[in-house]
Amino acid sequence: MSRQQLAVQQARRSFQTGRTKPLEFRIQQLRGLQSFIQERQGHIKDALQKDLGKSERASELYDILVVESEIKLSMTKLAEWAAPRPVEKNLFTITDEVYVKPEPLGVVLIIGPWNYPWSLTLLPLVGAIAAGNAVIVKPSEISSHSSKVMKELLPLYLDKDLYQVVEGGVPETQELLKQRFDHIFYTGSTTVGKLVMEAAARYLTPVTLELGGKSPCYIDKNCDISTACRRITWAKFINCGQTCIAPDFLLCEPSIQNRVVEEIKKSIKKFYPDSPNSSEDYGRIINQRQFKRLMGLMEGCTVALGGDADEAKGYIGPTVLKNVTAESKVMQEEIFGPLLPIISVDGVEEAIQFINEREKPLVLYVFSYDDKLIKKVIAETSSGAVVANDCVVHFLDSALPFGGVGHSGMGRYRGRHTFDQLSNLRSCMIKKLTMEGFNSMRYPPHTDRKVSWARRALLTRFNIRRLQNLVILAILTGLAAFVVQRFLHSS
Amino acid sequence: MERQVLQRAKEAFLSGRARPLEFRLQQLHALQRMITEKETEISTALKQDINRSQYDTPLLELIGIENEVKLAIEKLAQWAAPRPVEKNLLTISDEVYIQPEPLGVVLIIGAWNYPWALTLLPLIGAIAAGNAAVVKPSELSECSSLLLRALLPRYLDKDLYPVVTGGVSETQQLLRLRFDHIFYTGGSTAAKLVMEAAARHLTPVTLELGGKSPCYIDKNCDVRTACRRITWGKFVNCGQTCIAPDYILCEPCIQGRVVECIRQTLLEFYGADPKCSPDYGRIINQRHFNRIMSLMEGYTPVVGGQSDSSQCYIAPTVLKDVPPHSRLMQEEIFGPVLPIVTVSDMDDAINFISEREKPLALYIFCSDKKAIKRMIEETTSGGVTVNDVMMHYTLSSLPFGGVGQSGMGRYHGKHTFDQLSHHRACLIRSLNMESVNLARYPPQDRRRARRARMALKSPLIDTSKRTLVWAIVATVLGVGLLITLMVILLIASGLNCTCWYWRGFYN
Numbered sequence: 002m003s004r005q006q007l008a009v010q011q012a013r014r015s016f017q018t019g020r021t022k023p024l025e026f027r028i029q030q031l032r033g034l035q036s037f038i039q040e041r042q043g044h045i046k047d048a049l050q051k052d053l054g055k056s057e058r059a060s061e062l063y064d065i066l067v068v069e070s071e072i073k074l075s076m077t078k079l080a081e082w083a084a085p086r087p088v089e090k091n092l093f094t095i096t097d098e099v100y101v102k103p104e105p106l107g108v109v110l111i112i113g114p115w116n117y118p119w120s121l122t123l124l125p126l127v128g129a130i131a132a133g134n135a136v137i138v139k140p141s142e143i144s145s146h147s148s149k150v151m152k153e154l155l156p157l158y159l160d161k162d163l164y165q166v167v168e169g170g171v172p173e174t175q176e177l178l179k180q181r182f183d184h185i186f187y188t189g190s191t192t193v194g195k196l197v198m199e200a201a202a203r204y205l206t207p208v209t210l211e212l213g214g215k216s217p218c219y220i221d222k223n224c225d226i227s228t229a230c231r232r233i234t235w236a237k238f239i240n241c242g243q244t245c246i247a248p249d250f251l252l253c254e255p256s257i258q259n260r261v262v263e264e265i266k267k268s269i270k271k272f273y274p275d276s277p278n279s280s281e282d283y284g285r286i287i288n289q290r291q292f293k294r295l296m297g298l299m300e301g302c303t304v305a306l307g308g309d310a311d312e313a314k315g316y317i318g319p320t321v322l323k324n325v326t327a328e329s330k331v332m333q334e335e336i337f338g339p340l341l342p343i344i345s346v347d348g349v350e351e352a353i354q355f356i357n358e359r360e361k362p363l364v365l366y367v368f369s370y371d372d373k374l375i376k377k378v379i380a381e382t383s384s385g386a387v388v389a390n391d392c393v394v395h396f397l398d399s400a401l402p403f404g405g406v407g408h409s410g411m412g413r414y415r416g417r418h419t420f421d422q423l424s425n426l427r428s429c430m431i432k433k434l435t436m437e438g439f440n441s442m443r444y445p446p447h448t449d450r451k452v453s454w455a456r457r458a459l460l461t462r463f464n465i466r467r468l469q470n471l472v473i474l475a476i477l478t479g480l481a482a483f484v485v486q487r488f489l490h491s492s
Numbered sequence: 493m494e495r496q497v498l499q500r501a502k503e504a505f506l507s508g509r510a511r512p513l514e515f516r517l518q519q520l521h522a523l524q525r526m527i528t529e530k531e532t533e534i535s536t537a538l539k540q541d542i543n544r545s546q547y548d549t550p551l552l553e554l555i556g557i558e559n560e561v562k563l564a565i566e567k568l569a570q571w572a573a574p575r576p577v578e579k580n581l582l583t584i585s586d587e588v589y590i591q592p593e594p595l596g597v598v599l600i601i602g603a604w605n606y607p608w609a610l611t612l613l614p615l616i617g618a619i620a621a622g623n624a625a626v627v628k629p630s631e632l633s634e635c636s637s638l639l640l641r642a643l644l645p646r647y648l649d650k651d652l653y654p655v656v657t658g659g660v661s662e663t664q665q666l667l668r669l670r671f672d673h674i675f676y677t678g679g680s681t682a683a684k685l686v687m688e689a690a691a692r693h694l695t696p697v698t699l700e701l702g703g704k705s706p707c708y709i710d711k712n713c714d715v716r717t718a719c720r721r722i723t724w725g726k727f728v729n730c731g732q733t734c735i736a737p738d739y740i741l742c743e744p745c746i747q748g749r750v751v752e753c754i755r756q757t758l759l760e761f762y763g764a765d766p767k768c769s770p771d772y773g774r775i776i777n778q779r780h781f782n783r784i785m786s787l788m789e790g791y792t793p794v795v796g797g798q799s800d801s802s803q804c805y806i807a808p809t810v811l812k813d814v815p816p817h818s819r820l821m822q823e824e825i826f827g828p829v830l831p832i833v834t835v836s837d838m839d840d841a842i843n844f845i846s847e848r849e850k851p852l853a854l855y856i857f858c859s860d861k862k863a864i865k866r867m868i869e870e871t872t873s874g875g876v877t878v879n880d881v882m883m884h885y886t887l888s889s890l891p892f893g894g895v896g897q898s899g900m901g902r903y904h905g906k907h908t909f910d911q912l913s914h915h916r917a918c919l920i921r922s923l924n925m926e927s928v929n930l931a932r933y934p935p936q937d938r939r940r941a942r943r944a945r946m947a948l949k950s951p952l953i954d955t956s957k958r959t960l961v962w963a964i965v966a967t968v969l970g971v972g973l974l975i976t977l978m979v980i981l982l983i984a985s986g987l988n989c990t991c992w993y994w995r996g997f998y999n
Binding site for chain 2: 225379411
């Protein structure tokens with residue numbers, strides 16, 4: 002039996018003991034995860050520095066804090082999320098108990114990415130634990146230091162059998178995907194996403210795919226270009242552009258293109274006063290392969306800003322490319338790096354058309370003062386999410402469901418959505434063995450009268466809530482009348 | 493041919509005409525008219541397909557469809573409206589909501605056992621959500637399939653909602669194409685092929701499958717009523733229902749009683765010879781007839797067992813003391829054969845159920861509330877109905893669907909709308925208040941980090957109108973009560989107030 006098979010078998014056996022069912026157990030595990038984050042911050046930051054050249058502060062902001070806050074939210078809300086959810090009844094079910102009961106699915110496989118190896122692997126883990134599942138965590142081998150730390154230290158804080166970390170590269174992942182899971186949560190690229198879903202189909206395993214794509218960013222000429230560019234610059238160059246929701250490329254009218262480049266230049270100067278190369282806040286490209294790929298993408302474009310690189314250090318400076326066309330190499334794939342192409346469009350109509358001709362992106366950004374224009378862009382395009390006048394921050398509101406559509410993914414997570422995504426929402430109807438008279442209209446032998454009765458009963462729409470409100474109003478009126486009458490009597 | 497149909501549907505969708513709610517309502521009204529005007533034709537088609545009685549058609553399919561259409565028409569504006577979301581400190585001054593949007597072109601592959609309900613219910617949701625839909629009814633229910641192809645274009649937009657008929661090869665052709673969602677109702681084997689095909693285009697799927705839905709009868713319950721309800725659920729549509737109770741689990745001491753009650757009920761429902769009853773159906777075709785007959789091989793039925801291959805008729809049949817590992821217990825029966833498997837007690841029943849694939853539905857007949865809760869706790873399934881069968885299907889507020897091998901995704905009522913929509917997260921900020929953002933920009937220092945930390949750790953705040961109104965009402969009431977309490981205390985403490993107002997009050 003392979004290592005992967007053994008791990009899954011162990012996780013499943015542990016799940017079947019039923020010990021993840023009690024909420025206290027899940028909260029205890031979440032607390033364990035919280036301790037892990039708090040006590041091992043040093044290790045995590047160190048690993049991120051080695052993997053991606055991330056500064057301590059950046060690690061805290063983008064990998065650690067968001068997980069901490071998610072754990073806290075889950076612990077606070079778990080009782081509410083896991084409780085049976087009553088649903089609206091109709092006249093026939095008025096005396097029945099009707100609710101939706103969230104239940105664990107079983108063994109969940111979480112395949113994490115390398116760009117935010119902690120947050121994008123642990124956030125789904127938090128939801129999986131909260132939902133009462135067992136989990137196999139497969140961190141990305143490309144962020145090897147983070148993967149190693151996760152493998153060594155996580156088992157010290159969580160139940161060793163229920164939540165296992167399985168390391169490895171492509172062959173190990175393929176072996177894992179041959180096993181049977183109850184849900185697969187994959188964060189990564191579109192190409193691999195297809196393979197994951199194909200593997201899942203063999204067992205009819207539901208999947209959540211958090212993929213990527215080219216997230217467009219439209220800058221209207223009627224907006225505060227300085228602020229817009231500052232926000233875009235920040236979002237684009239976090240983690241050296243290696244963010245699935247980074248603005249991939251800009252769309253704007255030729256008349257403001259130079260201004261945009263100027264403002265980005267100013268922001269870069271402000272963010273990295275000496276130079277991005279020597280700033281601890283500017284990251285590095287994850288490995289040689291990605292570095293070479295990115296350098297190749299710049300071919301054929303005019304570099305308006307940046308373009309400097311240092312292969313030995315895996316450094317590519319913040320780069321803006323001008324006069325980019327739809328056919329340019331840089332527009333054929335998700336950039337996932339610090340290259341920001343600007344494409345000229347003649348206004349919002351052309352921008353919308355450009356966006357709609359392509360695959361639905363994970364997120365769409367639009368910058369404008371004009372509310373109507375923003376609403377128009379939203380109405381005439383589609384994307385996983387849309388943010389107006391800022392970038393990336395929608396990920397930070399855990400009440401917003403995060404996910405893609407079409408090639409940018411399927412399924413949603415964050416906060417309660419992860420819990421729901423990794424649960425079986427079981428519909429329950431508890432009836433009584435009395436009142437059999439009501440059922441007679443459904444039993445054969447059928448007659449015209451029975452059916453017309455059934456038709457009348459089932460098709461008359463009763464708004465239960467309105468009925469209840471009427472009853473309450475009637476009682477209150479009665480009470481009021483009674484009080485007034487007594488008052489009149491006494492006086 | 494299929495490619496052209498999809499192309500036309502896609503173009504029609506991209507034209508944007510399915511977007512406005514008025515259009516969707518108009519289409520839904522038309523669908524409603526089709527169901528009411530063509531009831532007779534639909535009944536005839538079903539009689540030819542599966543010998544469905546003229547009463548069972550409205551009862552089992554048409555009333556349900558009408559209900560769903562009416563609900564969709566009534567609630568569409570509410571379902572399609574932006575849904576506000578809780579905010580945190582970071583987003584408190586922003587517009588934050590989820591906007592349901594159409595996905596594009598949905599492929600609906602229907603089933604043959606309820607060819608109208610199982611094809612039109614998803615279609616209603618698809619129309620309501622603003623999608624185009626390619627409808628592929630099952631070729632096994634041939635008359636219904638051809639009738640649907642003739643009728644639908646007469647009532648609905650021809651390009652947006654085309655019907656494609658055909659068999660396996662046409663379905664395979666369709667599955668090679670790229671859709672924005674595939675809604676499949678049928679068996680698990682074909683479902684795996686559907687999901688594999690969908691994976692090639694990263695198309696999300698809803699799979700409404702089946703399995704063996706267990707039915708546990710506790711010895712301490714009203715066995716007579718339980719058996720009547722089970723008999724109805726099992727033999728309606730000649731057992732060809734995905735949520736029919738597949739087999740019974742009960743203790744040996746009541747097995748005899750169960751058999752007797754079922755026998756009695758069958759007499760009440762279908763008379764001495766169900767073959768002559770207009771309310772008893774037939775098996776859909778020879779292949780399934782042979783399949784079900786072979787499942788019964790080697791068993792002596794305690795009830796029924798008669799068959800007539802020329803009519804695809806199998807009498808309502810009950811088998812007792814069926815061994816758990818028999819062939820009959822390995823696949824979904826989908827026919828009028830009801831095996832009884834004995835278990836020693838409820839725990840044994842729970843183990844039996846948990847050892848097998850997760851079923852689409854679980855039925856429990858029991859009067860003990862605690863025992864019911866325990867059984868629900870210790871098992872899993874797509875849905876549960878206690879003390880009846882199939883009824884959780886009829887309440888549209890309950891999300892209907894399977895888990896594991898019994899399927900994925902949920903539908904009915906608003907859930908179909910949600911399943912076939914894209915829930916787009918929208919965050920509208922303003923270009924002002926840049927100072928708030930300063931904490932996140934490099935160069936990072938301790939002070940900025942602290943501010944960012946505070947913002948990121950803030951809790952979620954519900955700023956919806958309803959919460960605001962409640963908050964105000966609660967505050968006013970609270971303050972009012974507090975004042976009243978203080979006044980009462982003052983009066984009770986015998987405060988000799990010289991204020992004329994109070995004197996007046998005493999008098």
